[in-house]
Amino acid sequence: MNKTRYSLTDIGINLTDSVFDADRETVIQSAESAGVKRMLITGTTAAESEKAISLCQQHPNTLFCTAGVHPHYSKEFSPAIRDTLAALLKQPEVRAVGETGLDFNRNVSSPEQQIRAFEQQLELAAESGLPLFLHERDAHNKQIEMLRHARDHLHGGVAHCFTGSRKELYNYLDLDLYIGITGWICDERRGGELLGLVKDIPANRLMLETDAPYLIPRNLNPKPKSRRNLPAYLIHILEQVAQERACDPQELALQTEANCQRLFRFNQTKEEAGQ
Template sequence: MESSNRSWVDIGVNLTDSSFDKDRNDVIERAFAQGVKTLIITGTSLSESLEAIELCQKYPGHLFCTVGVHPHYAKDHTDSDYLNIPALCKEECVVACGETGLDFNRNFSEPTQQINAFEKQLEIAHETNLPLFLHERDAHKKQIEMLRSHRDDITAAVAHCFTGSKTELYNYLDLDLHIGITGWICDERRGQELQQLAREIPDNRLLLETDAPYLIPRDIRPKPKSRRNLPEYLPHIADKVASLRKQDLDALQQMVTDNSIKFFNLPATA
């Protein structure tokens, strides 16, 4: 993959994942070399949010993070744990609350635990005036219900790694949410519906992400030896999105970068 003069923002990278333990700094530097100059690390638990903050402090101005509790880990956190999140949100590198939401597909945590965790983080987003970084799987009805009841209290929210239906897309757009697109859109098997919906996302609501190390784009050629997704693949995802939306790649780059800066309140140099 050739180096690019374009500068990209990857809004969702799981850099605290153990799969990066042996080469985390190299992964970051390779992303920079491919023009992905700004990475937002996803916080999925209290401990991983702390790790994300520490990592961001090593790359000021380039790495930022979210702070929150993923629905999978709701069972691992007590109500008192959520009292610590607002203090973490005051760190300069923290740009969103989450990853939060509901996942009734696997139910690693009971639905009642997930709902409680989501409610707590909706309240934290209101208290801290930070946008929400949302996860949802097989729980759209309940998630939309909760978002609607809190929409006037939160500044903004992004449906991270959106893979849903047209109805679900417009439910989010009707609430003025942003939509995060990953390498799922490069999947010729599972991504067909998302490919058809790509042009229906308003210009000012589109954000791009890799969700690395998950969801490696299936159409990368030559095929990587590892199945681990990397933030350096974001330009590949962008190229696919630009093609589907019939947009010039440079115009798309400027558009999604401006969206990211505004949504996460990033430095204008991002």
């Protein structure tokens, strides 16, 4: 693998996670050397979103972030948190609202709490003019219902870490959303259905992400000693997706970068983007 061949954006990395505290700068530098020139840090709470912005400010043009409240933390959502998010979404480093959505698998927060927090963040997306960075697990029907209801007021978004069914894929595509593919596609135990679906994603709707430090590609060769996923491994995900789609990985890299620019407008200020 030619580590300098591509120029990619990792649209989902949990770079504020404490597992990166000891070597965060090295992780960023290694990613850039591998061809991952830009990373979008995932905001999961108001506090984590603030940390992400601070980190982005130390690496302008390389790091950007989202700001939002993950469904697990919906129980913490309050008018004060909403006001904090509204202010954070005005920062130039922030390019999407999220990670937001519904997760009825673990119900760390109750479904009612999740729905209320998601409603508020849909409103924030409409108010800010920013796209959505969406999480969903075992809650697809309700999430699609809410997205359809709000659709006319939204400014696009991406179904982060998509691992769903064909019907779920087309539900998202029917809403003109982008689809984020992770190293899940490299997992022979769980990724079989996704391998069959990745060919059906329109090229202009496909994005790539690691979700690091989670979801390390299982078929890395040689296998790294650590089970921690890294943004540098996005190259491996790109090449796996290109293989399944029977396309040139360089062309796929260029297409996914064009998609990222279209949705997140990395090269524009918010004033230029009309926000």
